[in-house]
Amino acid sequence: MRIGMITQWYDPEPGPAALPGVLARELVKRGHSVNVVTGFPNYPKGVLAAGYQLRPRMRETLDGVNVTRTYLFPSHDDSLTKRLVNYGSFGLSAAALGLDSLRGADVIWVNYSPITVALPMLLQRYLRGTPIVSEVADLWPDTVMVSGFTSGSAAERVAGPVLDAWVSAMYKASDAVVHIAPSVGQTLMSRGVPAGKITYIPKPANERVFHPQGLSMRNELGIDEDRVVLVYAGAMGKAQGLETLMKASQSLDPARVVCLMAGGGNEEDHLRSLAAAAPAVRFLGRVPQERMTDLMATADIAYISLVDDPLTPMTMPSKTQAILASGTAALVAASGDVVDVVASTGAGKAVDQTDPADIARGIQQLAGLGRSGLAAMGSTAREVYLSQFSLAKTTDLAERTLSVAAGNPRGSRAGGPPLSFVPLRRAHVESVAELHRQAFPDFFLTKLGSGFLREFYRGFLGDVTAVTTVLLDGAGSIRGAAVGTTEPAGFFKRLLKRRLAGFATQSASVVIRNPLHAPRLMRAVGYRGEVPDSLPGAALLSSICVDPGLQGQGAGRLLLDAWTAQAELQGASSTVLTTDADGNDSVNAFYRRLRWTVHDEYTTPEGRRMNRYVKALNVSAPERTSDDD
Numbered sequence: 001m002r003i004g005m006i007t008q009w010y011d012p013e014p015g016p017a018a019l020p021g022v023l024a025r026e027l028v029k030r031g032h033s034v035n036v037v038t039g040f041p042n043y044p045k046g047v048l049a050a051g052y053q054l055r056p057r058m059r060e061t062l063d064g065v066n067v068t069r070t071y072l073f074p075s076h077d078d079s080l081t082k083r084l085v086n087y088g089s090f091g092l093s094a095a096a097l098g099l100d101s102l103r104g105a106d107v108i109w110v111n112y113s114p115i116t117v118a119l120p121m122l123l124q125r126y127l128r129g130t131p132i133v134s135e136v137a138d139l140w141p142d143t144v145m146v147s148g149f150t151s152g153s154a155a156e157r158v159a160g161p162v163l164d165a166w167v168s169a170m171y172k173a174s175d176a177v178v179h180i181a182p183s184v185g186q187t188l189m190s191r192g193v194p195a196g197k198i199t200y201i202p203k204p205a206n207e208r209v210f211h212p213q214g215l216s217m218r219n220e221l222g223i224d225e226d227r228v229v230l231v232y233a234g235a236m237g238k239a240q241g242l243e244t245l246m247k248a249s250q251s252l253d254p255a256r257v258v259c260l261m262a263g264g265g266n267e268e269d270h271l272r273s274l275a276a277a278a279p280a281v282r283f284l285g286r287v288p289q290e291r292m293t294d295l296m297a298t299a300d301i302a303y304i305s306l307v308d309d310p311l312t313p314m315t316m317p318s319k320t321q322a323i324l325a326s327g328t329a330a331l332v333a334a335s336g337d338v339v340d341v342v343a344s345t346g347a348g349k350a351v352d353q354t355d356p357a358d359i360a361r362g363i364q365q366l367a368g369l370g371r372s373g374l375a376a377m378g379s380t381a382r383e384v385y386l387s388q389f390s391l392a393k394t395t396d397l398a399e400r401t402l403s404v405a406a407g408n409p410r411g412s413r414a415g416g417p418p419l420s421f422v423p424l425r426r427a428h429v430e431s432v433a434e435l436h437r438q439a440f441p442d443f444f445l446t447k448l449g450s451g452f453l454r455e456f457y458r459g460f461l462g463d464v465t466a467v468t469t470v471l472l473d474g475a476g477s478i479r480g481a482a483v484g485t486t487e488p489a490g491f492f493k494r495l496l497k498r499r500l501a502g503f504a505t506q507s508a509s510v511v512i513r514n515p516l517h518a519p520r521l522m523r524a525v526g527y528r529g530e531v532p533d534s535l536p537g538a539a540l541l542s543s544i545c546v547d548p549g550l551q552g553q554g555a556g557r558l559l560l561d562a563w564t565a566q567a568e569l570q571g572a573s574s575t576v577l578t579t580d581a582d583g584n585d586s587v588n589a590f591y592r593r594l595r596w597t598v599h600d601e602y603t604t605p606e607g608r609r610m611n612r613y614v615k616a617l618n619v620s621a622p623e624r625t626s627d628d629d
Contacts, residue, residue: 001406002033004102004130006120007111008072008090010038011062014289015234016137016318017043018206020111021065026395028064035066035105037098037120039090042074044235044264044286046086057097068101070094078266091116095123107131107406109398110174113138115163118170125173131405131427134174137203139184140167142311168192172462175405175425178398181337183314192464195570196423199401203318204391205325209289212327212382214297221260221282221298228257228367228374230331231299233287234319236265241307241353243267244333246274246281248359254280257367262287262295296326300374301366304342306334308354313337324385329377331362341388347381403476419555421562424468424483429457432470432481432545439545456543457483465491467539467570469563471546471555480555482544482563486572488531531576535599535614539572557594568617575617581609 005024009017024034040058041049048054058069070093075082091114099120102108110121112134124130141163171177171193178201179185185198223229236242242261249259261271262284275281287295296302302323306312313336320338323330330348332339343350351362366374407427424432433453437446445453460466465487471480485491531538541563546556567575579587581601588611592598596613603609 001106001402002104003027003035003402004105004108004124005034005036005111006038006094006098006102006108006117006124007036008039008087008114008117009043009111010036010041010067012049013041013043015044017041018209018289019203019318021062022204022206022391023109023395023398024065025063026391027399030395030399032399033066034064035068035101037068037070037094037101039072039094040069040074042072042076044076046074046076046082048074056093059101066101068098070097087114087116091119095119099124102130103128105130107133107175107402109402110134110170111137112170113140113143115140115166115170118166121170122173131175131407131425132173133176133178133401133405134170135178135180135201136184136188137180139187139311139314164191171197175427176401178401181314181316182340183337187314189464189570194423194462194464194466195566196466196468197462199397201394201397201401202316202389203321204389204394205318205321205385207325207391209292210296210322210325211293212297212378214293214295214326217291217294217298223258223298226371227255228300228371229260229298230257230301230303230363231260231262231295231328232303232305233262233292233295234317236261236263236268236271238267239307240265240267240305241333242271242305243274244353244356244359245303245305246271246278247356248363249275249278249281251357251360252278252280252363257363258282260284260295260298292322293326296323296328299326299328300371300378301331301348301363302326302328304330304332304334304338305353306338308335312353316341321385321389324381324389327378327382327385329366329374329381331359331366333359333362341384342381345380345384346377347384348377419474419479419558420472421559422470422472424457424460424466424470424481426458426461428470428478428481429454429461431478432457435478435481435547436543436545439548445543457481460485463491463494465570467563467567467572469559469566471559471562478547479550480544480546480559482541482559484539484541484543484563484567484575484577486537486539486567486570488538488540532600532612535574535576537571537573538576538614539567539570539574541575541577544577556590560594564615564617573617574614576612576614578610578612581611 005020007020009020011018011021024036027034040052040054054071056071060067072090072093073085075086102124108124108130110117110132121132125132141160174197176199177188177193177197178199179188180203182200185200188198189195218225257280259281261281264286272283304317304320306315306317312334316337320341324347330342332342332348332350333353339350342348349362349366352358404422405425407425433450436453437450440446445456460468460483465485467484467486469482470478473479531540544560546559564575591613596615599612599614601609601611
């Protein structure tokens with residue numbers, strides 16, 4: 001594939017800013033062409049990296065990745081104005097000077113923080129029609145509100161709705177929305193992002209830097225072999241809430257435990273003042289990225305901290321994966337996803353970030369395991385990393401998501417399952433409409449023409465209640481599709497409103513060709529799914545079609561089961577569908593065999609007798625052995 005990437009942060013910037021480069025390099029190794037549009041490196045100090053000079057644009061190649069850098073105002077301090085100029089200058093310059101390098105891209109990966117990258121992203125999406133995968137690393141606008149960029153209730157009231165609308169436009173333009181912390185998925189759904197767009201892909205570590213083969217710096221730092229070393233490495237800002245660690249360290253015995261603080265930030269001076277009463281604490285300043293491997297080899301315990309705020313439970317700091325990859329036991333002063341990853345797997349211990357006494361107890365309890373016990377916990381941490389976060393595993397997921405968004409699952413590596421399921425994407429609509437026509441040549445929707453079918457299936461894109469499943473074979477070809485909604489009445493009303501122009505154009509063409517279709521088309525305008533009031537919470541299966549070449553091979557059962565499972569994930573308590581009662585014996589037998597039951601029968605105005613089937617969810621059924629379609 002020809003993959004584009006838009007990200008303000010890129011190599012040689014360290015820490016989390018290096019992670020876009022990690023993905024880009026791995027995609028190049030897998031045979032893809034990758035073109036990156038980014039800024040001039042100035043993270044984390046707001047000072048240009050050595051060897052770079054500001055200019056409108058420059059191009060370079062790093063590790064096989066084609067990189068286009070466009071102008072930005074370097075800044076990373078506390079000034080709101082400077083930070084906004086930093087973000088805005090890159091968004092404007094990338095839109096004006098960077099997009100020529102993305103011409104011809106099959107798909108674009110967008111690191112959507114800061115959200116000023118929306119400018120080049122939306123131009124690429126709507127002017128060139130390129131599919132977009134947006135990665136939600138920091139949840140906006142929450143991040144900016146919590147971090148204090150907007151101060152005062154009046155500013156918040158003004159900025160909040162504007163930022164909400166801005167972010168919503170980015171989600172709407174995206175073919176897939178990737179989140180890196182498990183809990184963010186539900187939040188995205190609650191904000192109107194369709195479940196079919198949402199994909200969880202955790203971040204890996206920069207495995208060039210974070211691995212267990214480092215050389216300890218104990219001799220260099222004058223630390224005895226029998227002392228336990230706790231390391232905090234990263235930003236020292238308000239979001240990290242490190243004040244409680246400094247207070248906890250005041251009760252530590254420096255002969256037993258050493259606390260090394262590596263990094264910097266706007267809270268560093270305050271933390272140093274607190275550490276004056278904590279002899280166990282040493283500040284190392286910013287440690288070069290090439291020395292981080294050795295610093296982590298020095299650590300017996302690595303510290304993760306997040307200030308107690310509404311974002312904390314759904315935040316996964318990138319240092320989590322770095323610590324796990326290094327094979328180091330973790331002490332987590334936070335709540336939510338990061339605790340689930342570390343404490344519940346035996347890779348470390350969780351403490352209350354707001355309570356210095358609890359943090360001190362946690363340090364002492366871990367230190368009580370001894371260095372050998374902590375090394376064993378570190379081995380568990382490494383196993384957790386390899387099983388959940390490794391670069392190979394996360395890139396598999398990213399590659400698959402990019403391929404599906406591009407409408408080219410063949411772009412992913414060979415060796416995948418013979419059949420797989422993905423949500424309906426924009427790039428699938430043409431093929432799904434054609435498949436519908438082949439599967440149901442005599443149905444009314446088919447007689448309305450391919451254009452009408454395309455409008456129908458496009459209506460399921462971007463609706464938060466849509467439930468969609470597309471069946472792909474091992475070669476990436478579309479072999480089946482099922483679409484529906486968890487809110488039938490509201491969905492079809494929105495469908496008509498959203499696609500009114502398209503439906504009107506197609507309907508006019510249909511009526512001109514065959515005026516006898518007009519009455520049925522008029523009734524379709526008022527269609528609302530017709531799910532009985534006795535089935536509250538039911539998801540409606542509107543259409544399911546399977547390639548005729550796969551009929552009798554179990555594909556229909558697999559597709560229906562996958563769609564039903566997705567409906568359940570989206571909150572449906574049951575599923576419902578309708579099909580002809582007469583002259584349709586094999587289809588009715590198919591649904592009954594799969595534990596669907598007839599809820600009622602009714603007759604359409606055209607005189608067709610219809611069976612309405614329902615299936616309760618959250619009910620375990622006996623294992624089925626029939627593969628009949």
